[in-house]
Amino acid sequence: MSEAAVREATPLATAEARFEREGDLLRFGGALTTRQAPRIWAAALRAAKGARRIDLASVTVLDTTGATLVLHAAAPEDAVVEGASAPVAAVLERARAALSAPRPRAAPPPLPVVGRVGAWGVAGLRRARAGIGFLGETAAMAAAVLGHPRRLRFADLLRHLDEAGLRAFPLTVLLGTLIGVILAFQSSIPMRMFGAEIYIPPLVGISLIRELGPLIAAVILSGRTGSAFAAELGTMTVNEEVDALRIMGVEPVAMLVLPRLLAAALVMPVLTLLMNLSGLLGMTAVMYGLGFPTPLVVTQLEQWLTLGSLLGGLGKSVFFGIVIAGIGCRAGLLAGRGPRAVGDAATSAVVGGIVSTVVLDGLFAILFFRLNW
Structure with a gap:
C-alpha cells in the first residue's frame, strides 16, 4: 500500500506526532510524517537510548521520514518494533529495505593541483x-x-x-x-x-x-x-x-x-x-x-x-x-x-x-x- 493510501485510510492524518518513554518501552503516536517528525526527531532519539521495545500501535500515519525516525530510534539497542498496523508495517518494511541497500560509492576527494596537472598530461598522452x-x-x-x-x-x-x-x-x-x-x-x-x-x-x-x-x-x-x-x-x-x-x-x-x-x-x-x-x-x-x-x-x-x-x-x-x-x-x-x-x-x-x-x-x-x- 502506498503512503497516499495510508493517509486516506487513516482519519487522523493531521494528528501531531508524539512519543513517551515508559521503562524500556518507547511509544510513538500520531502522524509520523515529513511535516510532523522533524519536530520530535532529536528528543525522540535521546529518549530511545536504552529502549528495548518500540510500540507503534498509536501511530496513525507513517511515511518514509517517520519510518526512518523509528528505525534510527531502534538501531542503537536493536529494539523490537511492535504494534504496527498493516499499512504502517508495510511502509516501515520498505524503509528498512531501502536503508539496508548498499550505499553508492562516495566520490573520491579532488586531486591537488599537481595531481590534476599530472592526470591531464597522462590523459593527453593516452x-x-x-x-x-x-x-x-x-x-x-x-x-x-x-x-x-x-x-x-x-x-x-x-x-x-x-x-x-x-x-x-x-x-x-x-x-x-x-x-x-x-x-x-x-x-x-x-x-x-x-x-x-x-x-x-x-x-x-x-x-x-x-x-x-x-x-x-x-x-x-x-x-x-x-x-x-x-x-x-x-x-x-x-x-x-x-x-x-x-x-x-x-x-x-x-x-x-x-x-x-x-x-x-x-x-x-x-x-x-x-x-x-x-x-x-x-x-x-x-x-x-x-x-x-x-x-x-x-x-x-x-x-x-x-x-x-x-x-x-x-x-x-x-x-x-x-x-x-x-x-x-x-x-x-x-x-x-x-x-x-x-x-x-x-x-x-x-x-x-x-x-x-x-x-x-x-x-x-x-x-x-x-x-x-
Missing part, C-alpha cells in the same frame, strides 16, 4: 597514443586495400559521396554567395577612400581561391559530415556492432573508415570550387550594383587570378577532407559506452576538425610563402 595508433592502422589498411581494391566497399563510397557532397551543395552555394557579397561590400568601404574600387575583384578573388574557399568548405564538411561520421560510428560502437565486426573477422577500418576518408578527399575539391564560384558570383553582383560592368570584373579576375593559386587551394582542400574525415571516424570508434557517448563523439569531431583545419591551413600558408607560390 589520447595521442590512440590517435597515432589509429593513424598507423588506417595507413596500413589503405596500403593493403591498394593491393586488393575489392576490399573497398564501393557502394558505401557512393553513399558517402552523396551525403558529403551532393547534399552539401545548397549550403555551400548559399554561404559562398553570402561570403562574396560581404567581402565585396566590406572591401568597397576602404577602397572607395583611395579611388581603388576597381581592385575589389582581385582582392576578393585571391582571398577566396587561396584561403577562404577551402577553409569555409572545410568548416561545412566538419559541421555536416565529420559530426555525422562520428555519430554514426559512435552509435555502432555503443551498440557493440564494431566489436561484432571484429569477432566475425571483418576489419572495421577497411569497412567503415576508408570509404569515408576517400569520399571526403574526393568531395572537398568540388565543394571548394563551388564555394569559390558562388563567392565570385556574389562579388560580381555587388560590383554590378556599384556601377562596374560584368566584363570589367571578369577582366580583372583573369588578370590577377592564376592557375597556381587555384590548384594550391584545391590541393590543400584534399588534405582538409582527409583530416576531417579521419578525426570524425576516430571520435566515433573511440566513443565511450554511456548515454552521452555519441554526443561527445560528435562534438569532439566538429571541434577537432575545425581546429585541425585551421592549424593545417597555417602550415600550408608558411609552406606556400617559402615556395613563393
Whole structure:
C-alpha cells in the first residue's frame, strides 16, 4: 500500500506526532510524517537510548521520514518494533529495505593541483597514443586495400559521396554567395577612400581561391559530415556492432573508415570550387550594383587570378577532407559506452576538425610563402 493510501485510510492524518518513554518501552503516536517528525526527531532519539521495545500501535500515519525516525530510534539497542498496523508495517518494511541497500560509492576527494596537472598530461598522452595508433592502422589498411581494391566497399563510397557532397551543395552555394557579397561590400568601404574600387575583384578573388574557399568548405564538411561520421560510428560502437565486426573477422577500418576518408578527399575539391564560384558570383553582383560592368570584373579576375593559386587551394582542400574525415571516424570508434557517448563523439569531431583545419591551413600558408607560390 502506498503512503497516499495510508493517509486516506487513516482519519487522523493531521494528528501531531508524539512519543513517551515508559521503562524500556518507547511509544510513538500520531502522524509520523515529513511535516510532523522533524519536530520530535532529536528528543525522540535521546529518549530511545536504552529502549528495548518500540510500540507503534498509536501511530496513525507513517511515511518514509517517520519510518526512518523509528528505525534510527531502534538501531542503537536493536529494539523490537511492535504494534504496527498493516499499512504502517508495510511502509516501515520498505524503509528498512531501502536503508539496508548498499550505499553508492562516495566520490573520491579532488586531486591537488599537481595531481590534476599530472592526470591531464597522462590523459593527453593516452589520447595521442590512440590517435597515432589509429593513424598507423588506417595507413596500413589503405596500403593493403591498394593491393586488393575489392576490399573497398564501393557502394558505401557512393553513399558517402552523396551525403558529403551532393547534399552539401545548397549550403555551400548559399554561404559562398553570402561570403562574396560581404567581402565585396566590406572591401568597397576602404577602397572607395583611395579611388581603388576597381581592385575589389582581385582582392576578393585571391582571398577566396587561396584561403577562404577551402577553409569555409572545410568548416561545412566538419559541421555536416565529420559530426555525422562520428555519430554514426559512435552509435555502432555503443551498440557493440564494431566489436561484432571484429569477432566475425571483418576489419572495421577497411569497412567503415576508408570509404569515408576517400569520399571526403574526393568531395572537398568540388565543394571548394563551388564555394569559390558562388563567392565570385556574389562579388560580381555587388560590383554590378556599384556601377562596374560584368566584363570589367571578369577582366580583372583573369588578370590577377592564376592557375597556381587555384590548384594550391584545391590541393590543400584534399588534405582538409582527409583530416576531417579521419578525426570524425576516430571520435566515433573511440566513443565511450554511456548515454552521452555519441554526443561527445560528435562534438569532439566538429571541434577537432575545425581546429585541425585551421592549424593545417597555417602550415600550408608558411609552406606556400617559402615556395613563393
